[in-house]
Each structure stands twice: as C-alpha cells, then as structure tokens.
Amino acid sequence: MLGKFLTPKVRQKKTLLSVAKAELPPDGALVYREARVALMRQGESVYALNLVCTHLGCTVNVTSTGLICPCHGSSFDREGKVLHGPADRPLERYQVEVVGDCYQVLV
Amino acid sequence: MITDFAKHLFPRVVLGKNLKISYTLCLGGLAFTCLLLLAASGLLLLFYYQPTPVAAFPSILFLESSVWGGRYLRSLHRLTSHFFLVLIVLHTLRVVLTGAYRRPRELNWLLGCALLMLAVFEGYTGYLLPMDQLALWATQTGMELVQIMPLGDLLRSVLVPDGVGQPMSLLRFYVLHILIVPGSLLLLCFLHFYRIRKNKGVLPYL
Numbered sequence: 001m002l003g004k005f006l007t008p009k010v011r012q013k014k015t016l017l018s019v020a021k022a023e024l025p026p027d028g029a030l031v032y033r034e035a036r037v038a039l040m041r042q043g044e045s046v047y048a049l050n051l052v053c054t055h056l057g058c059t060v061n062v063t064s065t066g067l068i069c070p071c072h073g074s075s076f077d078r079e080g081k082v083l084h085g086p087a088d089r090p091l092e093r094y095q096v097e098v099v100g101d102c103y104q105v106l107v
Numbered sequence: 108m109i110t111d112f113a114k115h116l117f118p119r120v121v122l123g124k125n126l127k128i129s130y131t132l133c134l135g136g137l138a139f140t141c142l143l144l145l146a147a148s149g150l151l152l153l154f155y156y157q158p159t160p161v162a163a164f165p166s167i168l169f170l171e172s173s174v175w176g177g178r179y180l181r182s183l184h185r186l187t188s189h190f191f192l193v194l195i196v197l198h199t200l201r202v203v204l205t206g207a208y209r210r211p212r213e214l215n216w217l218l219g220c221a222l223l224m225l226a227v228f229e230g231y232t233g234y235l236l237p238m239d240q241l242a243l244w245a246t247q248t249g250m251e252l253v254q255i256m257p258l259g260d261l262l263r264s265v266l267v268p269d270g271v272g273q274p275m276s277l278l279r280f281y282v283l284h285i286l287i288v289p290g291s292l293l294l295l296c297f298l299h300f301y302r303i304r305k306n307k308g309v310l311p312y313l
Contacts, residue, residue, distance in 0.1 A: 004175040006154060011173070 055087035125308035134198035158281035163238035
C-alpha cells in the first residue's frame with residue numbers, strides 16, 4: 001500500500017497536433033482556434049503558443065502584427081511576450097518536436 | 108535509564124476504579140490517538156506537499172488526482188484535525204466538570220491549557236498550507252486579530268515577515284506546522300501523562 005502511495009501516475013505528454021513541415025509558411029503562423037494553439041515560425045525557429053490568455057483565459061486572436069485578447073485588450077507580440085496588460089505573464093509555450101517531416105505539438 | 112523508564116511506564120498496581128471509563132470517557136486518550144494519527148498521515152503528506160506559494164495548491168491537486176489514496180489521506184488528516192480539537196475541548200470540559208484541576212493537579216491543569224492552545228495554533232498553521240482562498244483569507248483574518256494583541260506587531264512580523272501567503276511566511280507556517288508545534292505538543296503530552304502517573308491516576312480523592 002505504501003509502495004502504491006509513493007508511485008504516483010505521472011502524466012505522459014500527448015501529441016496535440018501534427019503538421020507537415022511544408023504547411024507552415026516562413027514567418028507565418030497556423031492557428032487552431034478549437035485546440036487553442038498557434039504554431040508559429042520565425043526564421044528558423046518554430047514554436048507553439050497556447051492561445052489561452054494569461055489574464056482570464058479567453059482565446060486570443062492572432063493578427064499579422066501580434067496577438068490581441070478580445071476580452072480585455074491584452075496584447076502580446078509574436079513571441080507571446082506581453083506588450084500591454086491587463087495580462088501580466090507571457091503566453092505559455094508548448095513543446096514542439098520534429099518527427100520525420102512533421103511538427104508535433106506536445107501537451 | 109531507558110529500561111528503568113520502560114519498567115515504570117505502568118504502575119505495579121492500578122485501582123480498579125481508576126480504569127472506569129464512565130469517569131473520564133477516555134477523551135484525553137482519544138485526543139492523543141488523534142495526534143498520533145495526524146502525525147502518521149501528515150508524514151505521508153510530506154512526500155507530496157511543496158511549501159512554496161506557487162506550487163502548494165497544484166501539489167495538493169496532484170496528490171488528490173494522481174496519487175493512490177491521496178485524497179483519502181488528505182481528508183483523513185483534515186477530519187482528524189477537527190476531531191482532535193473537539194476532543195481536547197471536551198476533555199477540558201470533563202476536567203472542569205469533575206474538578207480535576209484542583210490540588211494536587213494544578214500543574215497538570217496548566218500543562219493541559221498549554222496543550223489546548225498549542226493544538227489550536229497547530230490547526231491554525233495547518234490551515235494556510237493548502238493555499239486556497241479559504242486558507243489565505245482565514246490566515247489573513249487571524250493575523251489581523253493577532254495585531255491587536257499586546258506584542259501583536261512583533262508576533263506578526265515573526266510569523267508573516269513578508270505578508271500572508273508570501274514565500275517566507277508560508278515556509279515559516281510549514282516549519283511550525285510539521286516540526287516545532289507538533290514536537291512541543293508531543294513533549295508536553297508526555298509531561299502531561301507523567302503527571303497523571305505521579306498523581307496516582309485520575310480519581311479526585313487520592
């Protein structure tokens with residue numbers, strides 16, 4: 001019983017989505033509003049932003065210049081850093097892995 | 108010395124009347140059992156609790172959702188702490204109603220009062236640890252109350268040097284809750300029991 005108590009279930013990372021490399025345009029973004037995630041590419045770096053606003057959890061809109069929350073007007077730059085509030089923390093990032101010729105977003 | 112101590116833990120002869128349950132209702136004994144249960148369940152909780160403001164509540168959510176028996180153990184700890192206080196108060200009531208605080212047991216009465224206050228303080232320090240809304244505001248209330256006591260400002264700045272729910276104060280409450288207060292409780296408990304033995308049991312007339 002003690003052994004059972006001391007060995008907790010550790011959550012395995014799940015693949016949220018899998019995107020072919022060719023689909024992601026250079027310096028562009030792919031937005032998945034239902035999954036609340038955006039896959040962004042800037043030069044060589046590829047990253048996934050969690051679109052849940054760090055203020056009160058609305059889904060932020062991705063525009064050509066940055067990300068803007070429709071609820072209280074928080075805005076973030078393309079990297080997810082806060083430009084102005086009320087949000088006070090940058091958008092969360094998900095881990096992105098390259099598998100074959102696909103990008104996989106892990107949650 | 109230790110074997111001598113163990114030899115004398117129980118008296119050679121015991122008055123039959125001393126063992127009658129209807130006199131004490133074993134309230135103190137039950138409270139001590141609660142204390143032991145709290146120590147055991149608390150020891151297991153230590154394996155998962157993280158005493159930092161950011162990680163405290165998530166660590167409890169993790170304990171309740173992903174650990175086998177975690178929710179049971181936490182509920183047990185919380186419920187037992189309630190019973191602990193209730194039993195101590197009932198025990199105090201019994202002592203008052205049977206006049207057990209009178210000579211020659213004045214010292215044990217004082218020890219008992221100290222135990223009661225320590226138990227309340229132990230409950231209070233444990234209250235903050237989950238870091239949920241109830242914990243935070245209850246502790247805030249307590250600290251406001253402390254402040255109007257004589258020497259309250261000093262006490263407050265020792266207990267919560269950086270404000271309720273901030274890292275240093277959470278750590279202090281944690282250390283008090285798991286080490287200092289339970290340690291003193293146990294020590295005083297043993298003194299309490301030693302005095303019962305010295306006073307030849309619990310009956311009013313020696």
